[in-house]
Amino acid sequence: MKRTLLALTALTATLTATHAFAATTITIATVNNPDMVTMQGLTSEFNKKYPDINVKWVVLPENELRQKITLDVASGAGTFDIATVGVYEVPIWAKNGWLEPLTPLFQKNPGIADTYKLNDVLPSVRNALTVGGQLYAVPFYAESSMTFYNKDLFKKAGLTMPQNPTWQQLQGFAAKIHNPTGGVYGICLRGLPGWGENMAFITTMVNTFGGRWFNQNWQAQLNTPAWKSALTFYVNTLKKYGPPGATSNGFTENLTLMSQGKCGMWVDATVAAGFLSDPGSSKIVKSVGFANAPVGPGTPRGSNWFWSWNLAIPKSTKNEDAAFKFLTWATSPEYIDLVAKTKGTWAAVPPGTRTSTYNNPSYKKAAGAFSNIVLSSINRADVTKPTKDPVPYTGIQYVSIPQFQALGTQVGQYMAGALSGQLTIDQALKQGQDAANRTAKEGGYQK
Amino acid sequence: MTTTSTSPAVRARRGFHTRRWLLTLLTYLITAVFLFPLAWMILAAFKTEAQAFATPPVVLFTPTLDNFHRAWGAYLPALTNSLVAALGSTLLAFVLGLPAAFALAVYPTRRAQGVLTWMLSTKFMPAVGVIVPLFLLFRNLHLLDTLPGLILMYTTMNLPLVVWMMHSYLTEIPAAIYEAAKVDGASVGQEFFRIALPLSMPGISATALLALIFAWNEVFFALNLTSSAAAPLSVFIGQFKTSQGLFWAQLSAAATLTVLPVLVFGWIAQRQLIRGLSFGAVK
Incomplete structure (x- = not known):
């Protein structure tokens, strides 16, 4: 009896301990483009910063992904906490009420908003992702x-x-x-x-x-x-x-x-x-x-x-906070630095999203021959x-x-x-x- | 009378030999045509991306294992899912379908033909026509992205195949054998287990292999009803396609890894398969 009780206590203790450390798992749907492959490869870096968030990836070809996310988001199945969404879909999905508006989330997390520097994101890109004054997605890269x-x-x-x-x-x-x-x-x-x-x-x-x-x-x-x-x-x-x-x-x-x-x-x-x-x-x-x-x-x-691949949070998610943390991490200036560091070249960073990238001397040197044309083309594309x-x-x-x-x-x-x-x-x-x-x-x- | 003239018998034999030789050549040719895409895929799997896309095609190159290395990470979980889903659904389809086929073949009622046609009719509708209701059903039953869900899906997909194929094999068995068994006092259960089952073994293995391959290759339901935890190999291959840059080499490596288990299995089951597929062919 005593032994059973002891075992039970131990079990309960273990369970409680596990619970205290319970990690949130977020599922991210994305395409297999080179920049996204880099993002998957850097998951461990994200975990260094947020050890309590597990990240699962679902990678599919563009058309299949579009079809799958649409079905999932429209039916509220809630499989995905973050979806990779093209700029074409963002306004459509936002109007359907399928996406979580990000503006309130930035207001709720001033710490993240500070380091994220939303104003650094190219205005034409931000503009394309804003519907009715609310931002619905953040750009991963733009072209x-x-x-x-x-x-x-x-x-x-x-x-x-x-x-x-x-x-x-x-x-x-x-x-x-x-x-x-x-x-x-x-x-x-x-x-x-x-x-x-x-x-x-x-x-x-x-x-x-x-x-x-x-x-x-x-x-x-x-x-x-x-x-x-x-x-x-x-x-x-x-x-x-x-x-x-x-x-x-x-x-x-x-x-x-x-x-x-x-x-x-x-x-x-x-x-x-x-x-x-x-x-x-x-x-x-x-x-x-x-x-x-x-x-x-x-x-x-x-x-x-103008095209951009963006990260957005479907309304049906149950892990909004964790999703917001990943989404802001993967599109932050800090992430762009990280890619340059791990890839060993600034030419490998996701292009077309931030003014700071184009002001960076290292990027100008690596992508000098075309960086100005890309920047001015994106700025011009209204x-x-x-x-x-x-x-x-x-x-x-x-x-x-x-x-x-x-x-x-x-x-x-x-x-x-x-x-x-x-x-x-x-x-x-x-x-x-x-x-x-x-x-x-x-x-x-x-x- | 010349010594060089050949007798009709010799000439006929020669003609026969030439024809045989031509037939062999044709067989090799057809085999080569069928094997070429597979061989090309395996070859591409060992190339670099640039080599895999080069025109004119590169035949001589230093093989690389990079593509396999990249594909390996996600391969094993997907392989496990594919094995469980394909084997599980085939088994379940047989547990349900074989007795049904037996009843329809050996003890047909007035409506047997109608039942068979109705079963086949479930195959008439394109999968995309039922995906939304199915998806909602799966969502409400919490079967999305689970192996039981996938097994259930493939079982329903393969059930008509099992019933139809096994029905045709089972009707091949002469009624006299059952009658003889009945005279000896066999029950229906004994007829099924001791006569129908052993006698239709080649048919069972051929049908099972087909059901396995269908479940193994199925991509539409897998794509829509699973995402990560239960995603099988057919979904795993898809992730190597990209709309930016080259992907043929890595896609080929993933496809080679996916085809490999079926290839090995088919090779082992070759004998049974040929017997099964030609069973009843000479009627």
């Missing part, structure tokens, strides 16, 4: 789009790339560089259908040619001259001076072509600057040149896109004023309505059809116009 070119090929053709090129100039350069028999193509652009693939690119082109997806009354605008001239320009340029089979080229494929010295020019995400400067994967480290994204004959507005004429939506290379993923991908297929010659430009635009109007009607936007 815009810009022009990459091969200096060797330019020199050979006797050309100089201006800092702020126009689309007309780019087409002229491409014509002079294009030499398919020598395995060199004038220009590489996205042709792979998808809302985040060819449509991200084509939409910026339409913007700068003076077009828009919808007018203020949500009437589709794909039948306007701006869309026609942009698409005609795109198809002609890529058909005449692009690589064969461009409809299967997305970001990764073009990155490979460019880094193997096969493209004269490439207009794409600013993150590619780092990849093209990495001797491990690029053959053009010494000859890669950087310029701003080209502008068209319409307006400079919306000529370069998601609230993406087009020449006013629009009822936000987003430069997307329209911030939930239906856009489906619409963008559908229209992307028509555009790819025009590029491959299966459709004429008029047919592609007509079908795109019908699809966009249908979406606006069915979604209840068009009255």
Whole structure:
């Protein structure tokens, strides 16, 4: 009896002790992009600071992640304490009431707010993540789009790339560089259908040619001259001076072509600057040149896109405090220092989020050739004023309505059809116009 | 009369040999076509990312184990989950499906055919059509991200397969054998355990292997109903895909690790499988 009692006491003591040390476990959903892989690798550093918080990772490809988090967040299942959310979803999810507003959490934790320095986060980025005066997510990294070119090929053709090129100039350069028999193509652009693939690119082109997806009354605008001239320009340029089979080229494929010295020019995400400067994967480290994204004959507005991957806290979480601690740690200036220290180079830090990163002499030295273009591109990218004429939506290379993923991908297929010659430009635009109007009607936007 | 002329019998034999030789060649060719993607994947797993994506493809290279090293960390828990989910669901599907198939094959009622068709009809609907109600059901029953949940899901997925395949194997067994057993005083239970079971063993192993492979390869339900604790290998592979930068080498390493257990298992069960799959083929 005595022994049983003793055992029971010991057990209770152990249980209490365990309870006192009970760690909170948070589950974070994320994608497998290089910066996120670095973040996972630094979990132990987070644990040094917060030993009572366990971190579990769920890593999935972008589309699967989007689908899974949507299902989880919408049904309130509460699997995730932190979700990696694209800038496209943040306003949509915030309006649905799926995300925890972060502004009150910053007010509740003045200690964290002090070291976090929210004002250091680039204003255009903060702006894109704020809905109704409340911040709903913090940026993990951000990007815009810009022009990459091969200096060797330019020199050979006797050309100089201006800092702020126009689309007309780019087409002229491409014509002079294009030499398919020598395995060199004038220009590489996205042709792979998808809302985040060819449509991200084509939409910026339409913007700068003076077009828009919808007018203020949500009437589709794909039948306007701006869309026609942009698409005609795109198809002609890529058909005449692009690589064969461009409809299967997305970001990764073009990155490979460019880094193997096969493209004269490439207009794409600013993150590619780092990849093209990495001797491990690029053959053009010494000859890669950087310029701003080209502008068209319409307006400079919306000529370069804006995208950021952000961390947000789903409303259904039960570990809000622990989640907030991780979220602020992984996007803090302290974290950026930590990445530079552990990776041994400032070129490896997540770009596009903080003014302090771009003021840091070490970063300027490591990313000097492109850091200014990236910073000014992101600063210039205003998601609230993406087009020449006013629009009822936000987003430069997307329209911030939930239906856009489906619409963008559908229209992307028509555009790819025009590029491959299966459709004429008029047919592609007509079908795109019908699809966009249908979406606006069915979604209840068009009255 | 010339000495060089060959008799029709010799000519026929030669023709037969040529045909046989051609057939062998064709078999090798088909095998090579089927094995090529697998071999290419295994080869890519030992390359660097740049080599795996290079055009023209790199065939000669210094192999690296880096990709396996990177994949290894998350591999073992996912392997355990896959093994438990695939074996558990196959076992459960047999416990439930085999007696049903036996009853439908040996003691069919008027509605047996209807029952069979109804079972198959559960396969008509695409998985994505039922995922939301299933997800809510799993959430309310606290089965999300648990192995029992996954086993249950795969059991329901494989049950029609087990019933249908076993039904066709069991109807192959001549009724006379059961009648003879009945004359000897066998009960229904004895008919099932002592006649139907041993006689349909090749069928059972073929069906079991198919059910195992289906559960092993299933990704849609796994993706939506598990996240970390119960995530099987099919979800594990997914995490190596990225929209930024190259990933073919690490994806190939993860895929190689995932395919390996099934490959070994299939190789061991080869004999049974061939017997099972050709069982009743000559009817």
